[in-house]
Amino acid sequence: MEGLSELALSHVAQYFSALSEPTRLKILNHLRDGEQNVGDIAHACDCSQANVSRHLSTLAKHGMVIREGRGTTVFYRIADSSIYALCDLVCGNVARQLESQANLLNALTPKNNPKSKKK
Structure with missing residues (x-):
């Protein structure tokens, strides 16, 4: 962390904040197996699709997952x-x-x- 600006440190803190929710960690863990749609992730995490979508939005905002729409289905995969x-x-x-x-x-x-x- 040495040499990082205040702005960079703020971004790092926000990145870690995105990982501070157990459901998000579950989602990331389920995506280890490859890309999945919201319904599959919701089923695996025993959560509603709305809840999973909200968490996926946060993960995408921080660059952890990539969203790709195909027809009427949206798939998510790990960005890095x-x-x-x-x-x-x-x-x-x-x-x-x-x-x-x-x-x-x-x-x-x-x-x-x-x-x-x-x-």
Whole structure:
């Protein structure tokens, strides 16, 4: 981030903001398999088509997905697959943190501590 202007930092923050919604992350994950239409994405995400369309609009605004109309159907696909490297990096870090917290909690729980068992 060194050397970025205030305007560039603002755009970066907005980009990350677009990723701050779980449904958008689900949509991006479903698009890993290739382009899909709104109905297919809505079904896969268990959301309404209107809700998915709203999220896809946000993702498109930030350049994460590309919209292509064919006849009466609109298809969406990932604009730049490097989004998955970013998401996988962050998700992997979060998963490690959650696992570490769970391990710590298990270690502190009396049922797992032989000294705390009284008979």
